Amino acid sequence: MDITITPKKLSGPITPPPSKSQAHRLIITACLGAGVSRISNLKFSQDIRATLFCMEQLGARWEQTGGDTIQIAGIGAGKSKSDSRLPRFDCGESGSTLRFLIPIALAVAGGGVFTGRGRLMERPQQPYFDLFDEKGIFYEQRDGVLTVRGELTPGDYALPGNVSSQFFTGLLCALPLLDGPSRIYPTTALESWDYIAMTMDALMGAGVVVTEPHGESGCFHVSPQAYSPIDRAVEADWSQAGFYYAANGLGNSVKILGMNAGSVQGDKIICPYYARLCGGGPVELDVSQCPDLVPPLALHAALRAGESTRLVGAARLRIKESDRLATVTSELRRLGADIEEGPDFLSIRGIAALTGGDTDSHNDHRIAMMLAMAATRTSGSVTIRDAGAVAKSYPDFWSDYARLGGVFTRTE
Numbered sequence: 175m176d177i178t179i180t181p182k183k184l185s186g187p188i189t190p191p192p193s194k195s196q197a198h199r200l201i202i203t204a205c206l207g208a209g210v211s212r213i214s215n216l217k218f219s220q221d222i223r224a225t226l227f228c229m230e231q232l233g234a235r236w237e238q239t240g241g242d243t244i245q246i247a248g249i250g251a252g253k254s255k256s257d258s259r260l261p262r263f264d265c266g267e268s269g270s271t272l273r274f275l276i277p278i279a280l281a282v283a284g285g286g287v288f289t290g291r292g293r294l295m296e297r298p299q300q301p302y303f304d305l306f307d308e309k310g311i312f313y314e315q316r317d318g319v320l321t322v323r324g325e326l327t328p329g330d331y332a333l334p335g336n337v338s339s340q341f342f343t344g345l346l347c348a349l350p351l352l353d354g355p356s357r358i359y360p361t362t363a364l365e366s367w368d369y370i371a372m373t374m375d376a377l378m379g380a381g382v383v384v385t386e387p388h389g390e391s392g393c394f395h396v397s398p399q400a401y402s403p404i405d406r407a408v409e410a411d412w413s414q415a416g417f418y419y420a421a422n423g424l425g426n427s428v429k430i431l432g433m434n435a436g437s438v439q440g441d442k443i444i445c446p447y448y449a450r451l452c453g454g455g456p457v458e459l460d461v462s463q464c465p466d467l468v469p470p471l472a473l474h475a476a477l478r479a480g481e482s483t484r485l486v487g488a489a490r491l492r493i494k495e496s497d498r499l500a501t502v503t504s505e506l507r508r509l510g511a512d513i514e515e516g517p518d519f520l521s522i523r524g525i526a527a528l529t530g531g532d533t534d535s536h537n538d539h540r541i542a543m544m545l546a547m548a549a550t551r552t553s554g555s556v557t558i559r560d561a562g563a564v565a566k567s568y569p570d571f572w573s574d575y576a577r578l579g580g581v582f583t584r585t586e
Contacts, residue, residue: 176585177561177572179549181530183425184578189432190415191217192242192408193439194567195369198225198270199376200406201246202278202347205234207380207401208250214243214407220566224266228275231261232282248403249282260285260323267292267495267537267566273340276302277326277348280311285323292537293495295320301333301341328354328398335364338490342394343373349396350382358394360387365462365490368440375438380404409434412441413466414568417543419448420470424477424551428578440464444471451475451483462487465494468520469544472502476511477551478524489518495566496536505533505541509548509556530554539566546575 192215202225204211216222226236226244233249261279263286265272272288276299279286289295295318306313311324326348333341342358349356364370364387374384381402385395410432418428435442441464450457451474461468468491475483491498503515510529514521530552535542542563549556561584564571576582 175562176557176559177546177582178555178557178585179546180555180581181549181552182579182581183427184421184550184575184580185427186578187429187431188418188574188578190410190412190418190430191219191568191570193411193413194219194221195270195411195413196372196376196439197222197408198274199343199373200379200404200408201225201229202274203376203380203382203401204246204404205229205232205236205248206250206278206347206351207248207403209248209403211246211248211403212239212243212405213246214240216242216244216408217569219569220266221268221271224264224268224271225274228263228265228271231263231286232279248401250400260287260321262287263289265290265294267294269294269297269338269494270340270343272297273299273302273338274344274347276320276322277344278351280322280324280326281348281351284325285312285321288320288322289318298337301337302344305331305333326352328352328356330357330359332359332361335360335362339364339366339369342370346370346373346377346384346394346396350377350399350401353398355398356396358396360393365487366440366465368438368463371438371440379406409437409439412437412439412444414543416441416444416467416470417547419444420474420544421547421550423448423451423474424547426550441467443467447471448474451478454481456482458484458486460487461485462490465491465498466540468498469502469540470547472506472513472520472522473544473548475522476506476513476524476548477526477528479526481524483522483524485520485522487518488520494538494540495563496538496541498538498540501536501538501541502544505545506548508533509545509552528552530556532557532559534559535561535563537563539563539568543568543571546571546580550580
């Protein structure tokens, strides 16, 4: 689906959708518990459906009991499939689903066969493969299919902290299911710590306690524990709120509602970052702990007329749904932005207004939403190719955009 937007200011109240990152974690902890759990304020995006489907393959069952509420019958710690065939997991385009499920499948079912779409199966899994080599776990990746088979055993696990926190989350969820204590050692400084904090919050809510590292040589201590049922509501998503903050930075009048200022979501840093971009003078923002905020931050920076901005610590954006350093740069340039891409940074010189033109989401939900907000400050219409990519995380984005006054036409 392509969207052509007629430039128009947005105004009115909006509550961003539920946090996809938190929802993944709550679903997994509920499915690993013995008993019935309830999760409310859940949005059935493509990524969330992928996680629900994959947990079903391990024996969990769920039903929708209200518009945004599900009830989950968990599998209980230590239970596994009774037959010898490995379960098959279609992870869609969800990197979280894939990386979270790999060690969980080993702990629960002795492995699995993983598939996906888009760029998913190209995204690096080397931190797991290095562990599997060490632990004697079989793995094979061929023609877009990853097969893992073996026994996840208690012990020590070393992971680089500068690749993705998703590897830590996968192990933190899986290791409590084992019959002995384990330790996870970060071999480098941990980036995206707040995503790990979100994982530990979900674990704690299910009665699983993990001791976090202390000091440079610290490690996570994980002991055998059973997951308890949960009754949780998913918080509104700070990373999605970032696009509405960017819209306001461009002169729109969106009232952002329903946000938890005390959230464990690291993307709540959008508040002080937004304030800095609204001020004068050069600004440098470290995005190593909040990579999902780069598209809205870059857009806001592009229209700080006469001011310079650098977004640094952004190397991990190259392995998202698109190479986001490249796609943020190319698509904002199509609209006239003055932006330069470096190996792990963006350098932006603000201008007064953007032009219209043809753009491409690159099948990346966050690029599509960035371009939609950019279109509120262009001199001509903006066409976004593959604008339906928003369904990955925010299925109601275009209806919310229209409700705020956005004007567009669709071409299927």
